[in-house]
Amino acid sequence: MNPESNPLKIDESPELSARVLSDISVSRPVLAFFAFAVAWLLIGTVFGLTASLKFNFPDWLGSFPALTFGRVRPAHLNAIMYGWVSLASAGCAIWLTVRLCQVEVRWRKLLYASVLLWNLGLLYGTISILTGNNQGLEWLEFPRGAAILIAVAFVCLSLSILRTFHARQVKHIYVSLWYIMASVVWFPLLYVIANLPFYSGVTQAAVNWWFAHNAITVWFTPIGLAAAYYFIPKVVGRPIYSYYLSLLGFWSFALFYNWNGIHHLVGGPLPTWLISVSIVASVLMFIPVITVAINHHLTTVGHFDKLRYSPTLRFVVFGAMCYTAVSFQGSIEALRSFSEISHFTHYTIGHAHLGMYAFVTMILFGAIYYTMPRLTKWEWPYPVLIKYHFWLVALGIGLYVGSMTIGGILQGLYMNDASRPFISSVEVTQPYLLARSLAGVLILIGHLIFIYLFSLMILRRGPERKAPPWQEEAEVIFP
Amino acid sequence: MSLPLAGLILILIALIGGVIAMAAFIWAVRTKQFKDLNAGAYVIFDEEEPVGKVTDNIFGFPETKKPPASNKGRGKHESRKQSP
Incomplete structure (x- = not known):
């Protein structure tokens, strides 16, 4: 398979549709993005579980400076955010773009350059964090060199996607494409602005959280929603319930969401109006979230039996439901009265994982289950292992979010109660922290199963399953 | 670089970003994306x-x-x- 040296043109192979040809044209770059994403998923999960176990066994690995909590925890965050989620989202965005534009990808070499620079940046950044060279700002821990590499990688990705979009053969811009285009225009700008060297003090904190929340706003969430808006109707075989609502959702999302970041600093030494504006915008997020929830639910309703047969639909519907949950939770969490309890507790950690795992990661798993057979023309082997993967990570993240939510609220109530000593707010969380480590083990086992299946797919190994239409297409592509 | 100058540059970038979004919306209406x-x-x-x-x-x-x-x-x- 070498689409680069032997490009299949639409006229030369009339037996393949434009949809299949556009899939083939991105097969290699998307596989590269996915393969590195999966590698960083494993690295990030191991860091995460290590950090979690340190709450249960505080002395464990404490003699190695590189493996102390203060280094492992940011390494987990960055490996997952800029490694797994970003690389998998990039692969997903490229694939959706060529599908929805019905063209072969443009400037493919930029995509290879992007994946290379991205991984160099990640490697340099992660090693820097482990050796103690950390910028000291959450989500911006990577030293400047690594940030520059990642910014250049992202610009390469954006240019290729925008050039492909410009060459599109479909007149109508589907709602998923709106989300992707917004992402690739906005995220490079955001990342560069946040890494500029001239902030200090309170301004630095404001820029920091403006960036951290907007990374969710203009990169992780739009790609997750773009995937959900494509995969749910596509798998079920039914158009979106209300296309009008989906576009209303997109434009209200673009208008409100980028104001949200400062709600992370409720109670901080910032101008009150700045925080209030952010809280108002956070509550206004109910509008786009409800449009998305209504749309996804009413598209799937009556087709829930298909969840039994389609791994993609299982993961994506799970993720879409969690998007509604995490957004409602986020809007409430932004309120000052609620923040009094939840701020600085494990509740926030539960919220973050509900967003980045139960929503984004689950949808990315669904996207990978759908795209891989179309890229490699090989059907997933061992469907039963896919079921184990789903149930392990679904139960794992359920236990994770549940234990952090309850433990976090108790911790917040104990901290606010002046009659209790501070240590009681730590002791009360102990059983919940143990439950979290158990959840981490479940998730790690699920990921190992997924990585095994993914490796078989990349190598086209495992039992050959007769699953049209790959069979017929593979005969044309690999004669 | 002094902070006021940096602030001006950031405001300029933000305005450019806003103009891109407005232009995209107007372009979408003109090319009948919402018909x-x-x-x-x-x-x-x-x-x-x-x-x-x-x-x-x-x-x-x-x-x-x-x-x-x-x-x-x-x-x-x-x-x-x-x-x-």
């Missing part, structure tokens, strides 16, 4: 994968488990195989 919204929802389907065709049912293949007769996806895709 006939129902048709827009159908662009993800084509002749080989029309409305009504389930495009992913890995767990439903014969090697694993026999799905009930009411499963539309499998029915469709069997008929597709038989037709040349």
Whole structure:
């Protein structure tokens, strides 16, 4: 398979549709993005579980400076955010773009350059964090060199996607494409602005959280929603319930969401109006979230039996439901009265994982289950292992979010109660922290199963399953 | 670089960003992206994968488990195989 040296043109192979040809044209770059994403998923999960176990066994690995909590925890965050989620989202965005534009990808070499620079940046950044060279700002821990590499990688990705979009053969811009285009225009700008060297003090904190929340706003969430808006109707075989609502959702999302970041600093030494504006915008997020929830639910309703047969639909519907949950939770969490309890507790950690795992990661798993057979023309082997993967990570993240939510609220109530000593707010969380480590083990086992299946797919190994239409297409592509 | 100058640069970048978003919206209205919204929802389907065709049912293949007769996806895709 070498689409680069032997490009299949639409006229030369009339037996393949434009949809299949556009899939083939991105097969290699998307596989590269996915393969590195999966590698960083494993690295990030191991860091995460290590950090979690340190709450249960505080002395464990404490003699190695590189493996102390203060280094492992940011390494987990960055490996997952800029490694797994970003690389998998990039692969997903490229694939959706060529599908929805019905063209072969443009400037493919930029995509290879992007994946290379991205991984160099990640490697340099992660090693820097482990050796103690950390910028000291959450989500911006990577030293400047690594940030520059990642910014250049992202610009390469954006240019290729925008050039492909410009060459599109479909007149109508589907709602998923709106989300992707917004992402690739906005995220490079955001990342560069946040890494500029001239902030200090309170301004630095404001820029920091403006960036951290907007990374969710203009990169992780739009790609997750773009995937959900494509995969749910596509798998079920039914158009979106209300296309009008989906576009209303997109434009209200673009208008409100980028104001949200400062709600992370409720109670901080910032101008009150700045925080209030952010809280108002956070509550206004109910509008786009409800449009998305209504749309996804009413598209799937009556087709829930298909969840039994389609791994993609299982993961994506799970993720879409969690998007509604995490957004409602986020809007409430932004309120000052609620923040009094939840701020600085494990509740926030539960919220973050509900967003980045139960929503984004689950949808990315669904996207990978759908795209891989179309890229490699090989059907997933061992469907039963896919079921184990789903149930392990679904139960794992359920236990994770549940234990952090309850433990976090108790911790917040104990901290606010002046009659209790501070240590009681730590002791009360102990059983919940143990439950979290158990959840981490479940998730790690699920990921190992997924990585095994993914490796078989990349190598086209495992039992050959007769699953049209790959069979017929593979005969044309690999004669 | 002094902070006020940095602030001016940031405001300028933010304005450019806002202008891009406004331009995209006006362009979308002008090129009639918001006309006939129902048709827009159908662009993800084509002749080989029309409305009504389930495009992913890995767990439903014969090697694993026999799905009930009411499963539309499998029915469709069997008929597709038989037709040349």
